[in-house]
Amino acid sequence: MTETAAPHPATYTPTDRTVPTRSKERAAYDHEMVHSILDEGYVCHLGFVRDGSPVVLPTLYGRVGEHLYLHGSTGSRPLRMAGQADPGLPVCVTVTHVDGLVLARSAFHHSINYRSVVVHGVAHQVTDPDEKREALDALVDHVVPGRSYDSRPANAKELAATAVLRLDLAEVSAKLRTGGPNDEPEDLGLPHWTGVLPLHKGYGTPVPAADLAPGIEVPDYLAVL
Amino acid sequence: MTETAAPHPATYTPTDRTVPTRSKERAAYDHEMVHSILDEGYVCHLGFVRDGSPVVLPTLYGRVGEHLYLHGSTGSRPLRMAGQADPGLPVCVTVTHVDGLVLARSAFHHSINYRSVVVHGVAHQVTDPDEKREALDALVDHVVPGRSYDSRPANAKELAATAVLRLDLAEVSAKLRTGGPNDEPEDLGLPHWTGVLPLHKGYGTPVPAADLAPGIEVPDYLAVL
Numbered sequence: 001m002t003e004t005a006a007p008h009p010a011t012y013t014p015t016d017r018t019v020p021t022r023s024k025e026r027a028a029y030d031h032e033m034v035h036s037i038l039d040e041g042y043v044c045h046l047g048f049v050r051d052g053s054p055v056v057l058p059t060l061y062g063r064v065g066e067h068l069y070l071h072g073s074t075g076s077r078p079l080r081m082a083g084q085a086d087p088g089l090p091v092c093v094t095v096t097h098v099d100g101l102v103l104a105r106s107a108f109h110h111s112i113n114y115r116s117v118v119v120h121g122v123a124h125q126v127t128d129p130d131e132k133r134e135a136l137d138a139l140v141d142h143v144v145p146g147r148s149y150d151s152r153p154a155n156a157k158e159l160a161a162t163a164v165l166r167l168d169l170a171e172v173s174a175k176l177r178t179g180g181p182n183d184e185p186e187d188l189g190l191p192h193w194t195g196v197l198p199l200h201k202g203y204g205t206p207v208p209a210a211d212l213a214p215g216i217e218v219p220d221y222l223a224v225l
Numbered sequence: 226m227t228e229t230a231a232p233h234p235a236t237y238t239p240t241d242r243t244v245p246t247r248s249k250e251r252a253a254y255d256h257e258m259v260h261s262i263l264d265e266g267y268v269c270h271l272g273f274v275r276d277g278s279p280v281v282l283p284t285l286y287g288r289v290g291e292h293l294y295l296h297g298s299t300g301s302r303p304l305r306m307a308g309q310a311d312p313g314l315p316v317c318v319t320v321t322h323v324d325g326l327v328l329a330r331s332a333f334h335h336s337i338n339y340r341s342v343v344v345h346g347v348a349h350q351v352t353d354p355d356e357k358r359e360a361l362d363a364l365v366d367h368v369v370p371g372r373s374y375d376s377r378p379a380n381a382k383e384l385a386a387t388a389v390l391r392l393d394l395a396e397v398s399a400k401l402r403t404g405g406p407n408d409e410p411e412d413l414g415l416p417h418w419t420g421v422l423p424l425h426k427g428y429g430t431p432v433p434a435a436d437l438a439p440g441i442e443v444p445d446y447l448a449v450l
Binding site for chain 2: 017021022042043045046047048049050052053054055056057058060076077090091092093094096098100101103104105106107108110112114116118120136137139140143144147148150151152153154155158162180181183187188189190191192193194195196197198199200201202203204205206207208209210211212213216217218219222225
C-alpha cells in the first residue's frame with residue numbers, strides 16, 4: 001500500500017465582507033465546517049435589496065458541492081427579480097444554529113453558543129433542465145436524506161412552475177461561539193448560577209397524513225433523524 | 226359583575242412590502258400572533274444594505290411592547306452604520322421557527338411547517354440611558370425569562386460599550402404553514418409514506434461553568450424551559 005498525503009484542507013478566501021469587524025477569532029473559512037453548518041439547517045435567510053431596501057425571507061435550500069440552490073414559485077419576488085436581473089441578483093444567504101444559552105454572572109456577558117454561515121454572492125436562475133432536476137432532488141434530500149428516491153419526481157409542469165436559484169459558495173464564512181461564559185474576574189464571587197443551557201433540534205413522532213393508506217409504514221430514513 | 230366586550234384584536238396594517246406575492250392565505254397581521262412568534266425565538270436575522278449589497282446577520286433581540294431591540298458592540302458594522310445614518314438604518318428583521326417537515330407523495334409538494342415574522346423599518350440607535358437599560362434587561366430576559374433579576378446589571382462602562390438599536394413594530398407580517406401535505410388527487414394511490422415529522426426546540430441538561438462555586442443550584446427558571 002502506498003501512503004498518500006492528507007489533502008490540504010480546502011478553505012474559502014476571506015474578503016472584506018467575510019472578515020468580521022469584531023470577534024475575529026470566531027470566524028472560520030474551511031469548507032468542512034461551512035458545509036456541515038449548511039447541511040444541518042432546514043431554512044436559510046435570503047437577503048436581497050428591493051427598491052433600495054433590504055428584504056430577508058426564510059427559504060428552503062440544498063447544497064450540491066460548491067453550489068447552493070434555493071427554490072420558490074416562479075411568481076415569488078426574489079425568484080422573479082433574479083430572472084430579470086442581469087447578471088443576476090446580489091444576495092446574502094445566512095444559516096444559523098443556536099446550540100446553547102450562555103448565562104454569565106453579569107448581564108453584559110450573556111450570550112448564545114451558535115454556528116452560522118454567511119454567503120455573499122450573485123444568484124442566478126437555473127435554466128438547464130438537468131441541473132434543475134438535480135437541484136430539486138438536493139432540496140428534497142436536504143430536508144430528509146434519501147427522500148428523493150421515495151417520492152414522485154417533478155413532472156414537466158411542476159418543473160416549469162418552480163424557479164431555482166444557484167449561488168456559488170465562494171465568498172463564504174462561518175462564525176461560531178462555543179464554551180462557557182466569560183465572566184469578569186471581579187464577578188467570580190457573585191452568587192448567580194452560571195453555565196450553559198444546551199439547545200438542540202428535537203424530533204417528534206411522525207404524524208401520518210389523514211389520507212395515508214393503511215399498511216404504509218414510517219420509513220427507516222425518518223427513524224434515524 | 227359587569228360584562229366587558231372583548232377588545233378588538235389589534236392588527237398591523239398590511240403594506241406593499243408585507244403582503245406576500247403568493248400563498249397570501251398564510252399571512253397574518255394580528256399583534257398576538259406576531260408577538261408570540263417573536264417572543265419564542267432566540268436569534269433574528271437582521272438585513273441591511275452595505276455599499277448597495279444585502280447583508281444578513283444573526284443577532285440577539287428582545288421585545289418591549291411594540292419596540293424590537295437589537296444589540297451589539299459599538300464597533301459592529303450595522304450598529305455603527307445606524308449610529309451614523311440619518312434618520313437611521315433601513316433594516317428588515319426576520320424570525321423563523323421550523324415546526325415540521327412535510328413529506329408529500331410528490332417531490333414538488335414537499336414543504337415545511339413554519340412560523341415567521343418579517344419586520345420592515347428604520348432602526349435607530351438608543352441614546353437614552355433608561356431606555357438602553359430597559360432594552361438590555363429585555364434582551365437578557367428574552368433569552369431566559371427572569372434572568373435579568375439574577376445577574377449583575379450592566380455598569381456604566383459596559384453600557385457605553387454596548388450599542389442598542391430600536392425598531393418599531395409597525396410594518397410587520399407573520400406567515401405560517403401548518404397541517405399535512407397537499408398532494409395532487411392523482412398521487413393519492415402512490416406507495417410512499419406521507420405526513421409530517423414534527424420539530425421542536427430541545428433543551429439539554431444545564432452545564433455549570435467550570436468555576437461555579439459549589440452549592441449554587443440550577444435556578445428554577447431554567448427548569449421550566
